[in-house]
Amino acid sequence: MTSVKEQEAIRKLLVFLREWDSAHKVARSCILDNFIKSNDGKTEPELELEFSQGASLFLARLTVWLRMTYVYSTCLNKLLKSIGIFLSAASGHRYLLEFLEIGGVVILLEILGLNHLKQEDKRESVKLLQLVADAGRKYKELICESYGVQSLTAFLAASDSAEAQEDVQVLLDSLGHGNPKYQNQVYKGLVAVLLCTSPRAQQLALQTLRSMLDMVGEMASVLVEPVLGVLCSVHLGVQYEAIQLLKGLLAHQVRPTLLKGLVALLTPSGKKTLAFCDETSQDPTTLCPREPVLVYVQQAAAAKAVGVLAKESAEVAEELIQLKVVHGLMVAVGNLDHVASQRQASISLEDSPETWYTEMDPVQAEELASNTVDIPRDLARMQSTETNPGVS
Template sequence: MEHGGVLCLQEVCISSDAKEVDKRWALKVLSCVANAGTHYKEIMCECYGIRAVAECMAKSKSEETQEAARDLLEILAEGNPRFSDQVYKGLIGVLPCNSPKAQQLALQSIRVLQANRNTANRALIDRIVYLLESLHLEVQSAVIELVRVLMKFDIADDILLALITLLKPQHEIQLGKLFTEATSDHDDDDDNEISSHTNSGDEEGHSSRLSPAGSHNSYNNISEMKPTPVKSTKLTKLSTKQANIRDRHPSICKTEKMMKDKHTKHHSSDSKVDNQPLPVFVQQAAAAKCLHILSQDSPTISIKIIKMGAISNLLYAMGNLEFPDAQRQASLALEYLCKTYTLIDQVVNEAMGPVLHEEFIKNPDSYYLQMTPLQADVLVSNRVNFIGDEL
């Protein structure tokens, strides 16, 4: 201690050349020193020990080393009022790291330390929003548990507002465009079929006039030509032919069925395309799940959520055909509010329509699998402005 022993051990913890086993043993020795009393804890903290241990926790590739670092930080905070706030901030500083295990451990320790504090650090709001896009369920679970504790502190309303905002991403493609794009794509297919049919008739007449009898090569050249799309200005002249084509081709005008099949295929595990979910959609699902749990925890919180405009945003998330988990979590959250407050159920019924509302109440955790693009568009385009004044 007197000749730089603590500093030497701390250097081992943050050295890029040190082995993980050496770092782990250095942390264990430092833990033994810290357990000797508050005086030794203060000496370690004065030697920038908190920063070194937190850095080791964030950058280590071994879970055992990360757990040893977490244990040491908790020891340094316990019974050490002079430096407990620095330990608290050091753990918050670990959250943006790239290690899911370190994030999980830091969240758990922050939750433990938060219980003994009178206020919460406002930096946690941004950290919570950031971590909700994690694809690791253990990290999301740790975030939700921390949020439940933070509901007793001064930043509770800001966290709730941030969660509600995540339900409706503002800087991504609006979900209602799914239906528009599908309709546009299908109209293009209709135009191609019309042009193919029209060109085929024109080419047959043209070949019969120009090609001599028995000229097989000339006929082949015409039949292999690619159809030229008909321009939109000519569509009005082809309305009669288009109606006849639609009668002969039942597949036309089935946009909803096509998109419904596409939505089902999106869930198939046999799909060869690895569709990585957008971070905002992962946040959307996690935020809905968190709001559901918070609503169950306290009627006061559930009323706050409603007054902040969560109903409209939950309906929006329920229409996200691109990410089914967001649909499911939003459905479960809204279903709980509907069952708890009759007035909310009436508002949702008016926004959804009686048919979709009946399916929603009957099977809130699975009805979205059969949702059509038109129904999703109704949810995404909802104009519910209920803030719960009557509750």
């Protein structure tokens, strides 16, 4: 027989559950507020004591309501936080199993793909997935089997919340370690993130890929082209992480391919490297201010990477020299086409000072407008160099 105290506790539990079952949205929101405030951080025994050994009955109601309403964002943030109290409870492994039995992982992943939901709701979903992954290898596999990597990497690339992106990075890093069955899937998903347009996502993906290099072996070869691509980013944080990853790649068999690709970035393939305003949009006699030119960013980033890698190893420096990196650096620093245009403009000015401006092309005009030029001195130096090649 149960004691009077136990009977009273059971009666209170039944009253609470009936109150929840009959409550509408506003009332349930208040119930969730009180639950979060009074139970955050409690252990499994403490939660069972609070609910007279019937905490699972309330968890079941929470998960059912989540399944029914997550698409409509009905108290979603509070609902996820309440479920998180159960999943994070010490010694509360059975709560996790109960949540997974109703398809909890699939629901959390679907939340990430719903564009109309708030970023903070999606972040709470990621936190719950992290609690699932922290439970062990088979739970990491469950997330991956539910197309979790695809959902997480897509959210990482599209999210505009830095905090949510950092939470996703932590989860992907967790899924990429201690999960040999799916670590290559995580690796490929992170490589795909490098092709997105979010600099923060690229930076976080590069950091995680660097931590996985030793595990993926020769799959590192798929990294070379994407990493060289993001190395040319105008964002210095992305450039830094790309260079750090390149340093790690030097220990793999992809080093020759990597160095060749890096040297190739020093010499742009296209001839048009300067951007001009549309002639129809303004007075054609007015010069446009210099715009950021991606090819110069590419050259600068590649030159920076060459310098860092050469300092890392004398052997790497020697390989770079054999790849004619010096010529590439001269192109990057001086931009030979750039200099030739300036010299040609100087010659034209010297030969025909009254009509030279009618023969200039846009590149020459840009050069003369943006540089202080001592034409006689430059012309004399050029002629001296052509007459005496050994004199600099």
